[in-house]
Each structure stands twice: as structure tokens, then as C-alpha cells.
Amino acid sequence: GQQVMQIPQYQHVQEGEDFTTYCNSSTTLSNIQWYKQRPGGHPVFLIQLVKSGEVKKQKRLTFQFGEAKKNSSLHITATQTTDVGTYFCAGQLGGNTPLVFGKGTRLSVIA
Amino acid sequence: EAQVTQNPRYLITVTGKKLTVTCSQNMNHEYMSWYRQDPGLGLRQIYYSMNVEVTDKGDVPEGYKVSRKEKRNFPLILESPSPNQTSLYFCASRRGNEKLFFGSGTQLSVL
Numbered sequence: 120g121q122q123v124m125q126i127p128q129y130q131h132v133q134e135g136e137d138f139t140t141y142c143n144s145s146t147t148l149s150n151i152q153w154y155k156q157r158p159g160g161h162p163v164f165l166i167q168l169v170k171s172g173e174v175k176k177q178k179r180l181t182f183q184f185g186e187a188k189k190n191s192s193l194h195i196t197a198t199q200t201t202d203v204g205t206y207f208c209a210g211q212l213g214g215n216t217p218l219v220f221g222k223g224t225r226l227s228v229i230a
Numbered sequence: 231e232a233q234v235t236q237n238p239r240y241l242i243t244v245t246g247k248k249l250t251v252t253c254s255q256n257m258n259h260e261y262m263s264w265y266r267q268d269p270g271l272g273l274r275q276i277y278y279s280m281n282v283e284v285t286d287k288g289d290v291p292e293g294y295k296v297s298r299k300e301k302r303n304f305p306l307i308l309e310s311p312s313p314n315q316t317s318l319y320f321c322a323s324r325r326g327n328e329k330l331f332f333g334s335g336t337q338l339s340v341l
Binding site: 125128149150152154160161162163164167207209211215217218219220221222223 | 261265270271272273274280288320322326327329331332334
């Protein structure tokens, strides 16, 4: 079945350093979504990417969707303690197929 | 307020004692889904429903049942819980291929 691989599993950074998490799919995706889960909380939607090569920004967060629509990345510039949490990507093949989640990247930020 | 409501928030039970985790959404979403979250394994889909009276197995359906008799409700049933079903469970819903809205989660412990 469809798989979405996400790396790294964990990342520890000093506050102010940059952070990137990567997702790769075994198949071409129709779209990819990103979610953030704070410690003790539930996943919350961040963004959806649909177009090949798409790049979207939300303040210090930059999201990219690969040209082949098989990979995606989330980059955080100058991390802050408020960025702590687990970041998940979730890919969809198309139509009304379910989202397939990556295993997530847990980010720790040391002040 | 648009939300997905899960109950209970915490549940401790014993092996073999049937239990139900309720999930309700007030957004008139067609799609609803159950996930379990375990350390290092990310979010794994248990069952999903595209609409009333339509349910499908996800990646880890064994030991679980669901029903979708009304659009707003999607209960998760464990007929005979076992310790390997100890996990954090999330219900989610969405319209079409839009973002998922997650409930606050149910932490289940099966002794």
C-alpha cells in the first residue's frame, strides 16, 4: 500500500537554529498536508500543498512540494520554544482516498 | 464553535470488557476517521467512513468496530479489549479533501 516516509524521527536544536523535516512518498500524490501536534495535544492543520513545485510560507515556516509530487519538506527558520512539538506530513493519492500520515518528526528546542 | 468531540478523555479498563469511545462533529462533514497513536509509529488509521452507513478498514482494523448511523457520530467499539490496544486514540473529520479536524484524544489503558 501507499507509504509516506518522514525523516528525521527526532530533532533537537538550539533556539535560533533552523529545522527541516522531509517526507517522501512511494507514489505520486494529489496533495500533501502538514500538521503540528503540541505535547499533550492533538494534531492541528498547518497547510495543504497541491501543485507541483509549490512553495508556501507562513511566517518562519516554509513548505515545499516536489516537482514530481512525491516529496515535501517543512523548514522552520530561527526556531523558537513555541515551535516544540511533532510535525506530521500526510499525503493523499487522489479522489476520496484517505490521508496517509508519515510517522512524524518530534522537534525539541533548547533555550 | 466547529469541533470534534471525543469522550472519554481518559479510560482505564480490563481485558475483555467491552467499551465504546464516542466521537461527534458539528460541521456536517461527510468523512470521519479513527486513528491510534503509539510512540515511534505515528498516526495509524483504524477505520474511516465516507458517509452515513459507509465504513472501510484502515491500516490497523483488527479488534475494532465502528458504525456510522448518523452523519455527526462515529463511535469506536472495542468488543474485547486487549493490552496491545493501550494507546492514544484520535477521531477526525473533514469535508471533501480539505483539512482534518481532530478531537482532543482518548488515552486508553487496558490492564
